[in-house]
Amino acid sequence: MSKPLAFRMRPMTIDEIVGQQHLVGPGKIIRRMVEAKMLSSMILYGPPGIGKTSIASAIAGSTQYAFRMLNAATDSKKDLQIVVEEAKMSGTVILLLDEVHRLDKPKQDFLLPHLESGRVVMIGATTENPYITINPAVRSRTQIFELKPLSVEDIQLALTRALNDKERGLGNYSVSLSDTALLHLSRATNGDLRSALNGLELAVKSTKPNEDGQIPITLDVIEECVQRKALTHDKNGDAHYDVISALQKSIRGSDVNAALHYLGRLIEAGDLPIISRRLMVIAYEDIGLANPGAASRTVTAVQAAERLGFPEARIPLANAVVDLCLSPKSNSSYAAVDAALTDIRSGISGDVPDHLKDAHYSDAKKLGRGITYQYPHDYPDAWVAQQYLPNALLNAHYYEPKHTGKYEDTLAKQYDKLEHLKRQRKNN
Structure with a gap:
């Protein structure tokens, strides 16, 4: 039985890696390691299917190790011993250790001295946060790199390569892949390149050629092969973004039924990463300070959904959507920071006042740093009138509180009180 397309298309050199340019791009850390040996x-x-094994394979191919x-989790200490013996005989061995967070203490104790000597270069792969799940003894002997989800463009590039590669890919098949099918395949697999490649291979090998000898891969074929329905059959795929936009605007407009409808469309399309990201954006952009608890609950719901996966993920997602829809709304903090950014990008900023500048280094006082700074905690209510904004922005006001929720109403009262105190000081 031939190996799956995703296995065959695994990068052989670092130049073949798709995505992860923050690590393998020109001048970036892993490329520097490889080039300098x-x-x-x-x-x-990072999540499954985004290139952990590919990077390890490409590093080995580029260095000839x-x-x-x-x-x-499943291989024994004896298996590790075999790798170490090989390294002793033939030189450096690159070891991809999958599920590295499952490394038990006996295996860890055996492996650590060989990592320190450099005889074995371990590339641990995990979907878990290593700062939480991996033993500090292992972490201290490794560099930790987070891989980013692959973009739609990254996956399309890899799929196109696979279609054209005659040695490892599907280049010996005469395939006609429609634009809508390519777009859906690159989206429906949620950044998992392995799933996208395997879906493409199934589509090609299970579809009969037409009268012209071409294998027509249509949107319907891809929907069946990846078991994800497209949101629409429109040519440019705009409806994907239209539904996301409609979800946010329905929540912003407090229409819970419309919001659940658009959530249902995204669930049916299997777009869990899109839903998760959009709900967290909505929680902070549209609900904001009117109900900070809703933001916390949304994050918790998203984490639960990502752990559960579909179909159960729909339950915490629905909870979050109803909560956000019926919550009071405020965009005050979001509008305030954008107003501040507008000034900064227009060149209106000015120098930080001397009394606010860092005064912890020697000779700071000679430069006038921090001399007149008044420590608020030394004053009643932990507040003292002093200048914080640069001179160029002395009268700037960015934050305009809203009164749509109890929490921000409390903040608004405190804000008004402090602004009144500032005006009093200015007039005296």
Whole structure:
């Protein structure tokens, strides 16, 4: 049985890696390691299918070092010993250790000295946060790199390569892939390149050629092969963004039924990352200080949804949507920071007042740094009248409180009180 397309298309050099340019792009850390042949053990973490194994394979291919793959949960200490013996005989071995967060203490104690010597370069792969799940002894001997989700463009690039590659890919098949099918395949797999490639291979190998000898891969074929319905059959895929926009505007407008309808469309399309990101944006952009608790509950609901996956993920997502819809709304903090950014981008900023500048280094006082600073905690109510804004922005007002929720109403009263005190000081 032939190996899956995703396996065959695994990058052989660092130049073939799709995405992760913050790590493997020109001048970036992993590329520098490879080019200088100064590799150190590392942990790569991020969602499935975004390139952890690919980066390890590409590093090995670019450096010509031996490459071995083990799983920390299922492979034994004896398997690690075999890799170490190989490294002793033939030189450096790159070891991809999948599920590195499952590395138990006996395996860890055996492996650590060999990581320190550099004989084994371990590339640990995990979907878990290594700062929480990985033993400090392992973390201290590795560099930790977070991999970013692949963009739609990244996945389309990889799919196109696979279609054109005659040695490892599907280049020997005469395939006609429609634009809508390519777009849906790159979106429906939610950044998982492995799933996208395997979906493409299934589509190509299970579709009969037409009269012209071409294998027509249509949107319907891709929907069946990845088991995800497209939001629409429109040519440019604009409805994908239209539904996301409609979800946010329905929540902003407090129409709970409309919001649940658009949530349902996104659930049916399997767009969990899109839903999660959009709900967290809405919680802070549209609800904001009117109900900060709703933002916290939204984050918790999103985390639960991501752990559960579909179909159960729909339950916490629906909770969040109803909560956000029926919550009081405020965009005051969002509008305030944008107003501040407008001034900054227009060149209106000015120098930080001397009494606010850092005064912890030697000779700071000679430069007049921090001399007249008044420590608020030394005064009643932890407040003292002193200048904080630069001279160029002395009368700037960005924050305009709203009274749509109890929490921001309390903030508004405090804000008005402080502004009154400032005016009193200015007039005296």
